[in-house]
Amino acid sequence: MDASSARDIVDSVEKQLMKGKGRWVADFKESFREYRVRDLKFDALVRGDTRVKGFFLSRLFSFMLNPNYEVACFILSLDTRERLDEKSLARYLTAIKSFMKKEKIDWSWFLLVGTRFGGGVKNAVAGLSDRALGVALVDSESREMVNSGSYLGRQFKKYIKI
């Protein structure tokens, strides 16, 4: 694997979100690159909300039925030599939760792109049941995705093409 394919996935997911691919879940409007949370750096942070805009009827429908949740998507690509273990995954998740609390984010997606995900990390992600955080691991070689079992984790797989 070369690092550029992982970066290509990061760029592609960011572009999809910013161009409205995830709009059935949330409308992502602002994207930051190289975003730091505590001492951890994410490749991209894309922010938005669930109040989808449009013409009159869509606006009215959205205003009447959709709660206006603040949402975020954190994207991280791992270096070819980097190996993610359960402990470092937990550090990233803790940083995201603290950011969500500080910035009043109602729910988040967290996408990890890399190759050397061990079985322990895959099991840990698949077993996550946090309703406010959907996590997905993407193998940049095989393009295989493992997502958390929560509603948000399943939605990520449904709307974002890798």
Next chain:
Amino acid sequence: MKGHALSRVHKTSLAKICAAIFILEATLVILFVPLPAFQSNAVPMIGFNLATSLALGWIAYRYVSHLEFSYDGQGFKIKKGRRQVTSHSWSEFSRVSLVRSETLEFSVRLYSDGEFFEIPASRLKLDPFKFRFEVLELLGTPKS
């Protein structure tokens, strides 16, 4: 770094201004020209209306909303219409983001102490994703 200068016509804005002038002129004709006089001179009047709305639209567009953007390694300058000129140095800003408006137009947002300034990348016909990386490099943040 080599300087860049962009001055591209934003066709949607130009079309909107021309259409607004055409509708205004047509309304004036409906209100003040008697129907028999209009019926006998319909083609030349509509032709005149079209020609003047295009000419006045172009003048109004250049005067009010045409964007000229230039930048180099030190900073950038945006001129909107004939009067409004804004210039900033890249060093004034500490954070960059890419934002999408309700009309699906992208801008590069530059943050400075909680305030921000937006460069309308889509209106300038720049690739917003590539331009954002260029701005990140100009601010001294390496591309991922």
